[in-house]
Each structure stands twice: as structure tokens, then as C-alpha cells.
Amino acid sequence: MGKRAAGFVLFRRLCGQIEYLLLKASYGDFHWSSPKGHVDPGEDDFTTALRETKEEAGYDESDLIIYRDTPLTLNYIVKGKPKIVIYWLAELRNPNKKPVLSEEHTELKWLAKEAAKECVGFKDNQEMIDKCQEMILDMDKKKQGGCDCP
Numbered sequence: 242m243g244k245r246a247a248g249f250v251l252f253r254r255l256c257g258q259i260e261y262l263l264l265k266a267s268y269g270d271f272h273w274s275s276p277k278g279h280v281d282p283g284e285d286d287f288t289t290a291l292r293e294t295k296e297e298a299g300y301d302e303s304d305l306i307i308y309r310d311t312p313l314t315l316n317y318i319v320k321g322k323p324k325i326v327i328y329w330l331a332e333l334r335n336p337n338k339k340p341v342l343s344e345e346h347t348e349l350k351w352l353a354k355e356a357a358k359e360c361v362g363f364k365d366n367q368e369m370i371d372k373c374q375e376m377i378l379d380m381d382k383k384k385q386g387g388c389d390c391p
């Protein structure tokens with residue numbers, strides 16, 4: 242059976258800029274990713290996303306504005322087996338609240354879209370960041386009353 246993980250594409254707004262949180266793995270190929278992790282037996286994906294984000298970045302559900310209606314999915318192969326990762330987009334309410342890392346990561350970065358895409362490297366992850374940016378800008382437009390409705 243394949244592996245299943247869940248997490249949040251976590252962003253903040255600082256000085257008018259949208260920035261994504263990326264964490265550097267302390268193992269393997271030292272890759273960068275959003276907070277996420279393995280879905281435990283009997284656990285639902287959303288609970289996993291919250292648990293892993295608390296463990297890996299120190300943020301609780303109350304720290305986040307979560308866009309729960311639009312999960313995003315990545316599918317790739319790890320050690321010859323398929324892996325699926327379900328992400329929700331989430332905004333940090335207080336952009337100055339610092340993440341607290343676990344032993345699973347050695348570094349963190351808050352990066353604007355293009356730098357974040359370069360940092361994650363994988364094409365599907367880059368496309369997910371583009372999609373997230375579109376979702377954020379769309380939501381902003383709607384809030385400002387700038388929708389295209391007749």
C-alpha cells in the first residue's frame with residue numbers, strides 16, 4: 242500500500258507580501274517542504290495536518306485561517322511506492338509569530354512565490370504553489386468587491 246501524508250501550505254502576509262513557510266528536512270536528501278507528515282492509522286487527513294503542523298512548526302489551529310473547502314493533492318513515488326499528500330491552504334493570523342521547529346527540520350524560510358517554487362524544486366509542488374497564489378489573490382479580489390459577477 243502507498244503512503245499517505247497531510248499538511249498545510251502555510252502562508253503569511255508581511256509588508257504587503259505573500260510568503261510561504263518551507264522547512265528543511267534534517268534527513269535523507271534534506272529537501273524543503275510545507276509542514277506535513279504521515280497519516281497515522283485511524284486518523285483523518287485534516288487531523289494529521291493539524292497535528293503535524295503543531296509538531297513541526299508549533300502552530301495550533303487557532304493560529305491559522307484554513308481554507309478547508311479546497312484541498313490540494315500531490316502524488317509521487319518514494320522508495321518505489323506511491324505517496325499521496327493532501328494539503329490545505331492556510332494563512333498565519335499573526336505574521337510575526339515565529340515557527341518552532343522539531344528535530345525533523347534544521348531550517349525554515351518564509352519565501353515569496355517564485356523563491357518558494359525554486360526552493361521546493363518539484364514541478365507538481367511548484368504548480369501547487371502557483372495554484373495557492375491564485376486562490377489567495379482571487380479571495381482578496383472578492384473581499385474588495387472586485388468580482389466579475391453581473
Ligand SMILES: Nc1ncnc2c1ncn2[C@@H]1O[C@H](COP(=O)(O)OP(=O)(O)OP(=O)(O)OP(=O)(O)OP(=O)(O)OC[C@H]2O[C@@H](n3cnc4c(N)ncnc43)[C@H](O)[C@@H]2O)[C@@H](O)[C@H]1O
Nearest residue numbers: 246268269270272274277278279315317319345363365366
Ligand atoms: N527519509 C527519511 N530518513 C530518515 N528519517 C525519516 C525520513 N523520512 C521521515 N523520517 C522520520 O520519520 C519520522 C516520522 O515522520 P512523519 O513526518 O510522521 O512521517 P513521514 O511520512 O516520514 O512524513 P513526511 O511525509 O513529512 O516525510 P518526508 O519528509 O520523508 O516526505 P516527503 O514526501 O517530503 O519526502 C520523501 C522523498 O520524496 C521527495 N519528494 C518530496 N516532494 C516530492 C514531489 N513533489 N515529487 C517527487 N518527489 C518528492 C523528497 O525529496 C524525499 O526524497 C520522523 O522522525 C522523521 O524524521
